[in-house]
Amino acid sequence: MKYVAALCALIALPAYASEDIADQYPASELYSKPVEVIPNVFSAIGATAPPTYENAGHNNNLSFIITGDGVVVMNSGASYALAKALHSEIKAVTDQPVKLVFNENGQGHAMLGNTYWAQQGVDIVAHVDAAAAFEGNGAQSLRGAIAVTKERADKTELTPPNITFEDEYIVEMGDMKIEARYLGPAHSPGDIVVWLPAQSLVISGDMAFHERMLPIFPDTMTADWIETWETAFEPLEATYVIPGHGHPTNMDQVRRYTRDYLVYLREKIGAHLEDGGDLADAYYVDQTPYKNLDTFEELATKNAGRVYEQMEFE
Template sequence: MADKAPDSFLYSRPEKVTDGVWSAIGATQPHTYENSGHNNNLSFVITDGGVLVVNAGDNYLLAKSLHDEIRELTDQPVKYVVLENGQGHAMLGMTYWQDQGVPVIAHVDAAREIEENGPALLAQLRQRSRDKAFRTRLGTPDKTFTDRLELTLGGETIEILNLGPAHSPGDIVVWLPERKVVISGDVAFHERLLPVFEDTDTAGWIETWDRFVDLGAEIIIPGHGGPVEGYEEVTRYTRDYLVYMREQVAKILDAGGDLNDAYQIDQSAYAHLDTFHELSRRNAALIFQEMEFEALGF
């Protein structure tokens, strides 16, 4: 994929989603040196009382590039940075923001993930990004929460919510009730195939989806891919994909099948999505293993 902002660490510059809400849409592909680790969405909300940023970015210089763009749009200072989870492209840039005096907020489970996996993620970044990892170091979130954290900026209420299990531990959404906008992080996917990890709770994610829909958002900024109006598209490529895969795996288990059968699940309805070839077989294997453990009562 061609870099849309070749003179910036950002893969693409921020685009206006609605009044006061912007997002720099990342590449819908794996991390590469060329995209500088900008393969997720870096979003922000501008209010009369300051700016809230969602995702610290994959590295120090990428975070600085985003901050430079924010300064072009507003004189309001960045007051908070929220991490969508504990993955590297969400959190490795946090020390840039902390060096500017901006507190970083994360769910308690995301903070635990950063503590446990941070050194390995930093090592991977340095190997992958080489010179682009300059000044990047590990940080620790300044504030953590469990279910809900409410902030007020410029008289506007901003809700940071953990709705339940989803893509990875500590996934949160940022809900702007007055604007009917939700920045969903990795709770919602489209344009690229969602990845299943070893610690992904696919059954729990399906249940969480109902609470996500109950927010009643009119605009959704997903973790990857451009903003959408309403839930139809992200439901098709998130909840419906998970339901389909679990149904297919259940049939295999009921028939006494094995992992090789899971690899043969027909996922062609999703083959047009980016990262399909990298993730489809892996997803099938991990969901099969997850449901094997469920059948054993784990």
């Protein structure tokens, strides 16, 4: 019951969003100390702000699963130091070795810590499209990380995953069945989720956002993301969701801030197009229902412009 109560508290209190808190865990390179979401599933919740020197680039969720016969990690983090710090936290709660790391996609915050795990002899798994994206964009991600986090990016190098898959990668380890699944196009190439069917918990990666506004990238196909959500992600009927960003919650909350936001913004841009509106004015369509989200100021206008550019040719 204590896990349900703690999760309900996180759901009920948007004040837990932490865009304005520079660092919640000064004793560690991690932004926050890992919390046990349900028994044996932990997550170090990243800042809901953009990457900064103060948060060490830890602005996504780094999770791990203690199976009884080893530990499985979701995301290596945005640097060597973050991966090492997460390992220190894992060793503080279990003697079981880390046996597998999943990268949720090909972005820097998922893969730039891979070098640390590779040095520990741990297999690193990602979707084929995520691996390709990292091969193409990893150097740029690393340059960006160094520019922002400076010496906190020391020892961070480009190490790709050594195992890739297309549809699913299923692991039975200890007491856990862990299913890494590619559900379809979403936030970025090769986005995967990690599904624990017996626990009804999904580590969603960037399929789902909570407490902060999601970014729409040039290669984010919003119509496809909505379709993937409705046909493959929502049907999981997960009780617990550890999102890519923001605190652990439930499906209703991540739907509200992910799928519903995408639908809302597309409707606004669609109406703007029907009225003959141009790109310059599209940036300023009304997004006030979502102004409470962290990163709203940084992302709202960019998101509107990118959706306009997509929908103009749909």
